[in-house]
Amino acid sequence: MADRTCPEYGYCNSPLIVGDVIYVHPGGQKGNSIATLNKHDGSVLWQALDDRIGWATPVSIHFNGTPQLIYFTGQGAVGVSPKNGKALWRYDWKTAFDINAATPIYAEGCVFISSNYGRGGALLRLQPDRDPEVVWKNVSMANHFSTCVLYQGHLYGFSNDRLRCVEFATGKVKWDKTGLGRGSLIVADGHLIALGDAGTLVLAEARSDKYVEKARWTPLSGTCWSVPVLANGKLYLRNEHKMMAVDLVHAP
Numbered sequence: 075m076a077d078r079t080c081p082e083y084g085y086c087n088s089p090l091i092v093g094d095v096i097y098v099h100p101g102g103q104k105g106n107s108i109a110t111l112n113k114h115d116g117s118v119l120w121q122a123l124d125d126r127i128g129w130a131t132p133v134s135i136h137f138n139g140t141p142q143l144i145y146f147t148g149q150g151a152v153g154v155s156p157k158n159g160k161a162l163w164r165y166d167w168k169t170a171f172d173i174n175a176a177t178p179i180y181a182e183g184c185v186f187i188s189s190n191y192g193r194g195g196a197l198l199r200l201q202p203d204r205d206p207e208v209v210w211k212n213v214s215m216a217n218h219f220s221t222c223v224l225y226q227g228h229l230y231g232f233s234n235d236r237l238r239c240v241e242f243a244t245g246k247v248k249w250d251k252t253g254l255g256r257g258s259l260i261v262a263d264g265h266l267i268a269l270g271d272a273g274t275l276v277l278a279e280a281r282s283d284k285y286v287e288k289a290r291w292t293p294l295s296g297t298c299w300s301v302p303v304l305a306n307g308k309l310y311l312r313n314e315h316k317m318m319a320v321d322l323v324h325a326p
Contacts, residue, residue, distance in 0.1 A: 086129040086175065090143075092156070095119065097134075099145055101127025108132075108145055108159060122159025125149045129175035129219075137183065138202050144185060148172030151187050151198065163205045169193045176217035176231075179224050184209060186242070190218035190234055197245065210245040214238070219299055220258030228282045230266055232257050237268060239282050249285045258301040269294075269302050269311060293318060 081101060090097040096111040107123035126148030133144040134156070142153045142162055150167035154160060167174060170191035179186040185206065188195035194213035198206035215222060215233045222231030222240075228248065229240045237251040237259075254270030261267075265288070266278045273294030279286040296313045303310040307323035 081127050085127075087127075088131040090132045090134060092134050095156070097132050097143060097156075099128060099130075099132060099147065101125065101148065107147060108154065110156075110159070120159050122154065123147070123152065123161065125152070126172050129173060130221075131177045133178050133180055135180045137200050144178050144180065146174045146176070146178050146187055148174060150174075151178060151185060153200070163200065165196075165198055165206055167193070167196070175219045177221040179222060179229070181224055181242070186222070186224070186229065188215050188217040188222065188231075190216045192216070195240075195245070197242070209243075212245050214245050214247045215240045218256045220256075220301055223259060223261045225261045225280055226282070230259060230261065230280060232259070232268075237276075237285075239285075241282070248282045251285045256299075258299070260302055260304060262304050267302050267304065267309065269298055269300075271298050272296075273298050273313060275302075275311065293320065 087099050094113050096113045099108050101107050103124045106121040107125040109121045110119040128147040130146035135142060141156055143156050145152050150165050152164045153162040169189040174189050176188050183200055185198045195215040196211040197209040199209050200206050215229055217231055218234055220232055222229040224242060227242050229242055235255050237254055239248040241248055254274055255272055257268050257270040259266050259268035261280050264280050266280050268276045274292045277289040294311060294313045298313045300312040309320040309322055311318050
């Protein structure tokens with residue numbers, strides 16, 4: 075791959091591994107915006123597109139019996155063939171500073187994309203052999219950096235600095251909670267585990283009719299922009315300076 079300077083905000087998207095192939099999005103305007111690497115030796119298999127860099131992780135899906143990859147670049151959402159990077163469809167999505175950071179969510183033939191800076195979100199219905207159609211587009215869910223979780227037909231996530239539940243099919247806000255800043259969350263055992271950007275951790279019921287908080291704790295301080303990770307009964311949290319593991323199984 076060609077030499078390049080590091081983008082202003084670095085490389086924040088994660089690589090995607092499918093089988094023996096690594097899919098990456100370094101960004102570039104000379105047919106090298108996206109690329110695939112052999113995971114065993116790092117050799118380049120193909121490069122494609124001219125899109126500016128985005129900060130979302132690519133997604134592998136099957137639509138209409140055919141595999142494809144969805145990238146959320148600095149210019150919008152695009153579906154490409156995993157064989158050669160050929161563009162299958164595109165939906166332009168201009169965001170201030172080109173910051174499209176939340177990973178697209180695919181379900182039932184539709185793709186949800188979202189960005190902050192007043193942009194909001196959109197649900198796109200994929201179409202065979204042509205660009206997708208818009209199911210809805212509004213500002214009900216504007217993800218700044220963290221990706222929503224789709225659970226039982228609803229999107230749970232942070233719209234700028236508001237924790238929200240939004241109906242996936244319609245984009246309607248079901249409830250809204252302030253006070254955590256621009257956070258991130260996961261869903262586990264029917265509950266939301268949300269980490270605010272100043273270190274406040276909240277446990278709430280993952281229900282769409284109302285916000286029901288079960289517990290609150292502030293284990294960290296400073297800037298917390300990393301999503302909580304739950305594995306083997308332990309919850310891993312991080313800020314800019316340290317990482318901690320909380321034992322949820324043996325907690326008092």
